[in-house]
Amino acid sequence: MMEVCPELHRILERLPHHHFPFDNALIPLNGIYILFEDGEIAHGTNRIVRIGTHTGKDQLRSRLKQHFILENKDRSIFRKNIGRALLNKGNDPFLEKWELDLTTRAAKDNFRFQIDHEKQKQVERQVSDYIQSHFWFVVFPVPQKEDRLILESRIISTVSLCPSCRPSPYWLGLFSPKEKIRESGLWIVNELYKQPLTQLEFENLKRMIFPNE
Secondary structure, three states: OOOOOHHHHHHOOOOOOOEOOOHHHHHHHEEEEHHHHHHHHEOOOOEEEEEEOOOOOHHHHHHHHHHHHOOHHHHHHHHHHHHHHHHHOOOOOOHHOOOOOOOOHHHHHHOEEEEEEEHHHHHHHHHHHHHHHHHEEEEEEEEOOOHHHHHHHHHHHHHHOOOOOOOOOHHHHHHHOOOOHHHHHOOOOOOOOOOOOOOOHHHHHHHHHHHOO
């Protein structure tokens, strides 16, 4: 695992970097995305800070739009976690309201009088500004859902188990109220510390990403 992680970072670094605003035409319909963040370094290159995919068919572009563009933290746990850290860093009591999930009509009806909707919009805008300014990503195609989910889990575990993949002292995630984010150095709480990529799985992944080598 300790040998795989630096190699994983090196091969991902070779992929095209997508910054906001990104061109949808350059994003595969189905695949895995890897996020990087300003100031975060590991293995002498940019440190992986989030690994993600999608479950619906042909929804990778939509998933990235939910993270980078659509201002609705209940459709993107990544956005919700960025907002949590920003609010916690500022000791903002609105964090309590930010935690509320307003996805359902019933929830909107129950909580609509409890939430300062103008404040909610302001925080959503701050989250968008932070994500669009500080993050970029690489992607690679993985057509089958089952393969995507397995690879996502393996890559998350590979990075979270690596002792060299530690956040900088200035990483926003250190202000997260989520202990798993602070400890792992990743904007993730699921699939941490499980089964990492084996050397064989890594070699197969490398051939998948660079089939002509």
